[in-house]
Amino acid sequence: MNLIKRLNTFIHDPFEMKILMNKIKELFVLIIRILILVGVGYVILSPLIGMFVNAISSDVDAYNPMVFVLPQFPTWERFQLAWKRLDYLPTMGRDLLYTGSLTLLQLLICSMVGYGFARFEFPLKKVLFAMVVVMIVIPSHTVMLPFYLTFRSFDPFGIVTAIHGAPINLMATVWPMYILTALGCGIRSGLYIYIFNQFFRGLPKEIEEAAFVDGCGVWKTYFKIMLRNASPAIITVTVFSIVWQFNDTFYAKLFLISENVVISKKIASLQANIANLDKVLDPTIQELYLDAGVLLILLPIVIVYLILQKNFIEGVERSGIVG
Numbered sequence: 071m072n073l074i075k076r077l078n079t080f081i082h083d084p085f086e087m088k089i090l091m092n093k094i095k096e097l098f099v100l101i102i103r104i105l106i107l108v109g110v111g112y113v114i115l116s117p118l119i120g121m122f123v124n125a126i127s128s129d130v131d132a133y134n135p136m137v138f139v140l141p142q143f144p145t146w147e148r149f150q151l152a153w154k155r156l157d158y159l160p161t162m163g164r165d166l167l168y169t170g171s172l173t174l175l176q177l178l179i180c181s182m183v184g185y186g187f188a189r190f191e192f193p194l195k196k197v198l199f200a201m202v203v204v205m206i207v208i209p210s211h212t213v214m215l216p217f218y219l220t221f222r223s224f225d226p227f228g229i230v231t232a233i234h235g236a237p238i239n240l241m242a243t244v245w246p247m248y249i250l251t252a253l254g255c256g257i258r259s260g261l262y263i264y265i266f267n268q269f270f271r272g273l274p275k276e277i278e279e280a281a282f283v284d285g286c287g288v289w290k291t292y293f294k295i296m297l298r299n300a301s302p303a304i305i306t307v308t309v310f311s312i313v314w315q316f317n318d319t320f321y322a323k324l325f326l327i328s329e330n331v332v333i334s335k336k337i338a339s340l341q342a343n344i345a346n347l348d349k350v351l352d353p354t355i356q357e358l359y360l361d362a363g364v365l366l367i368l369l370p371i372v373i374v375y376l377i378l379q380k381n382f383i384e385g386v387e388r389s390g391i392v393g
Contacts (some may be wrong), residue, residue, distance in 0.1 A: 103204040118365075125149060125362035132354055148362035155343045156363055157334055165316065165333045167372065168244060173311040175251045176259060177304060183254055184266025185292060189278070199267075207259025214324055221246040221325060242326040257314050257321065262307045269295065309378055313371055337363050 100195035123141065124132075127146045152158075186192075187199055211231055218241075224230060225237035240246050250256050254263065277299065281291040297304070322332040329335040340363045341356045 079143045102252055117137055121361040121365055124358050126364055127358060129355060131251075132358060147202070148359050149366065150264055151344065152340065152359050152366055153361035155340055155347070155359075156333065156366065158328075158366060161330055161336060161372050163369065164331050168331055169312060171316045172247060172251050172256065173308060175248065176262060176311050176315075177307060179252060179254050179256075180259055180262035180307065181297065181300065182270075182292070182303070183265045184263045185270050185296060187263070188270035188274075202260050202263050205255070206258075206264065214320075217246070218324060221249075240325075240354065242328070244325075244327055244331060246325045257318055258310065258334075262311065263372060265298065266303050269300055273299060282376045305378060309375065312374055316371055333367055352368050 074230070081156070112319075123139065125136065125186065126144040126146065127141040127148075128145045130142040130143055131137045134142065183202075187195065187202075216268075221240040224240045230237055247256065251259070267279070277295060280290055281295050317334055319332070319334050321337075322335050336351040341360050341390065344350050344356060344359050350359070
């Protein structure tokens with residue numbers, strides 16, 4: 071009876087009916103949002119879930135057509151052997167040191183260049199910034215030959231020849247990546263310069279003017295004030311730089327950097343190593359070890375993103391990346 075009375079109230083009271091319709095509308099919108107999030111999440115995570123299932127599957131599960139989601143006889147052997155053949159901890163340590171140092175150098179150089187474009191006037195400013203934009207859109211493959219020739223016979227302005235008598239070959243070393251990054255031409259440096267430029271342009275000039283009044287010079291103002299206010303842009307660029315540097319194989323192969331430094335190159339030879347050293351000759355089983363190796367390599371990047379996720383999203387919103 072109470073339910074019937076409440077329904078009669080909703081039917082005869084326009085205000086109550088409006089409240090009911092609003093609640094139904096909110097519920098409908100909530101359901102649609104959940105369905106969209108679940109769908110997008112499944113599309114993104116399903117490859118990782120599939121790789122994890124493969125990595126813990128036994129030989130019997132690999133050939134069992136009844137196994138679809140969860141293996142019947144899970145095993146961690148794939149991870150153990152992949153860990154061993156990747157020489158995981160030493161190689162990952164060298165890679166993280168290499169990636170981290172390049173990221174710090176890229177943050178310093180790109181933030182300085184972005185700040186210069188945002189705050190100072192100088193000849194050919196628009197032309198130089200146009201070159202920065204070109205760095206964003208030009209494919210890396212179009213400059214691979216000049217890069218290769220430059221660092222195979224490295225001799226800027228003839229200085230090396232004057233000192234050593236001949237150009238030096240920097241191939242098979244990490245120096246080409248450090249030189250390119252220090253000159254603002256590293257991986258995606260054009261995008262990072264653009265991000266910092268957009269962010270610094272959005273900061274009020276009164277901050278710098280107050281610093282100059284207090285006796286701060288340009289460099290002190292930049293390091294002590296502007297960089298501290300640029301934390302959203304710094305976090306955004308840090309995450310982008312770590313991910314792209316860590317996953318890079320194009321420049322690592324171009325400059326012949328050792329796979330003992332760049333672990334993403336080592337995954338390419340994992341199947342062959344397991345086949346030759348461990349006598350696992352079945353291609354299907356080899357792929358299970360490969361999936362385990364890929365997941366091990368992805369682990370540090372996932373951890374970095376989980377730690378910086380909230381700050382990264384806020385940084386993207388505030389850094390002007392969509393401006």
